[in-house]
Amino acid sequence: xxxxxxxxxxxxxxxxxxxxxxKRRTIRKVALxxxxxxxxxxxxxxxxxxNISLAALQMNKSLGLTTAAFGLAAGLxxxxxxxxxxxxxxxxxxxxxxxxxxRIMITWGIVAAATGFVNGEASLYVMRILLGxxxxxxYPGVILYFxxxxxxxxxxxxxxxxxxxxxxxxxxxxxxTGLLLTPKTYxxxxxxxxxxxxxxxxxxxxxxxxxxxxxxxxxxxKWLTTRERNWLEGAIxxxxxxxxxxxxxxxxxxxxxxxxxxxxxxxxxxxxxxxYAIGFFLPLMIVAFQKGGTKLxxxxxxxxxxxxxxxxxxxxxxxxxxxxxxxERIWHAAIPAILGAVGICISALTHEPVLILxxxxxxxxxxxxxxxxxxQIPGHFLTGAAAATAFALINSLGNxxxxxxxxxxxxxxxxxxxxxLPSFIMGGVLILAAVLTVILPKVFKIDPKAMNVEKVSx
Numbered sequence: 001x002x003x004x005x006x007x008x009x010x011x012x013x014x015x016x017x018x019x020x021x022x023k024r025r026t027i028r029k030v031a032l033x034x035x036x037x038x039x040x041x042x043x044x045x046x047x048x049x050x051n052i053s054l055a056a057l058q059m060n061k062s063l064g065l066t067t068a069a070f071g072l073a074a075g076l077x078x079x080x081x082x083x084x085x086x087x088x089x090x091x092x093x094x095x096x097x098x099x100x101x102x103r104i105m106i107t108w109g110i111v112a113a114a115t116g117f118v119n120g121e122a123s124l125y126v127m128r129i130l131l132g133x134x135x136x137x138x139y140p141g142v143i144l145y146f147x148x149x150x151x152x153x154x155x156x157x158x159x160x161x162x163x164x165x166x167x168x169x170x171x172x173x174x175x176x177t178g179l180l181l182t183p184k185t186y187x188x189x190x191x192x193x194x195x196x197x198x199x200x201x202x203x204x205x206x207x208x209x210x211x212x213x214x215x216x217x218x219x220x221x222k223w224l225t226t227r228e229r230n231w232l233e234g235a236i237x238x239x240x241x242x243x244x245x246x247x248x249x250x251x252x253x254x255x256x257x258x259x260x261x262x263x264x265x266x267x268x269x270x271x272x273x274x275x276y277a278i279g280f281f282l283p284l285m286i287v288a289f290q291k292g293g294t295k296l297x298x299x300x301x302x303x304x305x306x307x308x309x310x311x312x313x314x315x316x317x318x319x320x321x322x323x324x325x326x327x328e329r330i331w332h333a334a335i336p337a338i339l340g341a342v343g344i345c346i347s348a349l350t351h352e353p354v355l356i357l358x359x360x361x362x363x364x365x366x367x368x369x370x371x372x373x374x375x376q377i378p379g380h381f382l383t384g385a386a387a388a389t390a391f392a393l394i395n396s397l398g399n400x401x402x403x404x405x406x407x408x409x410x411x412x413x414x415x416x417x418x419x420x421l422p423s424f425i426m427g428g429v430l431i432l433a434a435v436l437t438v439i440l441p442k443v444f445k446i447d448p449k450a451m452n453v454e455k456v457s458x
Contacts, residue, residue: 018231026228027154033223034149035158037206037213038142039165041105044203045138046166047173048112048131049077050279051199054177054305055192057283057298062190063120067284071410073124075276075403080132082403085396086389088137089144096216097145100137105207107134113200116193140391143375148217151235152376153324160320160372167316167368170309173199174283178302260444261390263436264378268398270433271374274340274426275367276402277409278360282308285356285419307357308364315365320372332373334437339366341430348423366430374437401429 018026052059056070065073092100111127111134118124142162150158180195215221218232283301296304323332343363347356378390405426412422 017227022228023231026224026231027150029224029228030149030218030221030232031158031161033221034145034214035161037210038101038145039162039168041101041138041203041206041210042142042162042165043169043173044199044206045105045108045135046169047177048108048196048199048203049135050169050276051173051177051195052115052128053279053281053283054174054181054298054302055195057287057301058181058190058192062192063118063124065121065124066410067414068407068410069121071281071406071408071413073121073128074406076125076128077132077135078399078401078403080129080134081136082132082396082400084133084136085140085399086392089140089392090389092137092141092144097141097148098211098214098216101141101145101214102207102210104135104138104141105203105210107207108138109200109203109205109207110134111200112203113197115200116196136396137392140395143391143395148236149232151232152239153327156320156324156329156372156376157317159375160317163368163371164313164317167309167313170279170364171306171313174302174305174309175299176302178297178299178305181298181302258390260440261378261393262397263440263443264374264390265394265397267433267436267440268374268394269401269404270429270436271337271340271367271370272398272401273405274337274344274363274401274430274433277405277422277426278308278344278363278367281406281409281413281419282360285360304357308361309368311361312365312368316369316372319369323373323376329373329376330437330441333370333377334434336366336368336370337430337434337437339363340370341427341434342366344423344430345427348420348427377440 052070052074056065059065060067060070088100088104108131111131115124115127115131118127143159146155146158146162177195177199180198181191183191185191186194218224218229218236221229224232282305286301286304287296319332319336323329326332340363343359343361343366346359347363350356350359375391378394408425409419409422412425413419416422
């Protein structure tokens with residue numbers, strides 16, 4: 001322990017070699033180099049994960065799918081995802097993010113495009129499982145990647161900018177998908193099939209670009225000065241040493257059984273339950289609240305679907321920035337879950353389209369603001385391979401909510417004829433997530449103040 005403290009002190013001395021302005025300039029350089037390409041990758045990752053929701057407007061009839069069958073197909077992606085998530089993140093830890101993230105995007109794009117050639121319910125199920133296998137490790141891989149590049153007090157903000165790519169897929173991607181679905185066919189090829197192919201190709205291109213743009217860690221970045229590289233490496237090494245000094249280092253197997261990690265996985269399951277229920281069923285909900293003889297085409301449905309995600313952009317970035325500035329994580333992760341629950345429950349209580357849409361905006365603002373502060377919590381007690389395992393385990397088990405939610409949503413919709421009951425269930429699950437987040441420090445006797453990080457200067 002003494003050796004760790006001495007090492008930490010030595011590294012900390014090196015950390016202060018840069019002035020505050022030089023540190024901010026270094027972070028800006030890293031952010032401009034890495035975050036845009038990763039956010040762009042997440043844009044297409046999110047788009048190709050949920051574009052099936054708009055495709056359902058035509059695909060369900062073409063393939064003869066019930067709402068329950070569609071919900072199962074939408075959720076099966078997360079089965080392959082959950083099984084391969086931890087191995088994928090550990091492989092990234094060993095081979096490096098540059099090669100592994102590129103591999104994920106290339107295989108993801110190929111499988112996404114191949115979905116346009118399914119010929120029935122069974123083949124659609126297979127392609128959705130394969131899509132999850134291809135994607136496994138991307139989201140937690142980026143989280144792990146950020147721990148190698150950004151000191152802890154900057155990560156929430158940077159992560160919110162990365163997640164912005166997923167939000168923009170709802171804003172731009174939904175109308176784009178709707179536009180591609182507007183013609184009935186493209187040269188005799190059904191438009192929903194063409195949409196899958198056309199939206200899958202860019203992911204392959206981005207994967208190739210990642211090979212040239214990304215670097216595994218600051219020491220490999222020739223576009224930073226020597227002093228900037230040394231500061232980043234030193235600052236991050238000092239933080240890891242501090243974590244190991246406060247929490248004894250744990251290995252792969254112990255991290256899998258760590259009760260803190262399992263509880264965080266349960267919280268994330270509840271959050272993803274709400275997020276993906278909205279993500280997959282929002283277009284169908286919009287179609288359901290049309291009145292009279294008015295009929296919306298896929299492009300109009302896509303435009304309306306974009307509104308909640310547009311409303312969520314600035315609040316999510318502001319909330320992540322606020323979490324970084326105050327150094328607080330627990331309540332910044334819990335409050336958005338409560339907001340999401342309030343929004344989705346209000347949508348179930350009203351029958352006016354405008355009020356339903358407004359309440360769904362509230363729900364999406366909450367759900368999109370939660371991830372950035374939430375994913376800063378595991379880094380307070382895990383580093384290295386254990387952190388890689390924890391990020392992957394939380395994401396894989398949590399994303400099983402993405403399998404359960406659309407399946408349950410579809411079955412209950414078919415059974416009841418509307419979205420009221422499934423919406424209330426979703427709200428209840430989100431409240432459970434908020435409660436579990438708040439009691440996490442109490443259950444494990446963690447001082448919330450000890451989880452606070454150095455505040456980011458304005």
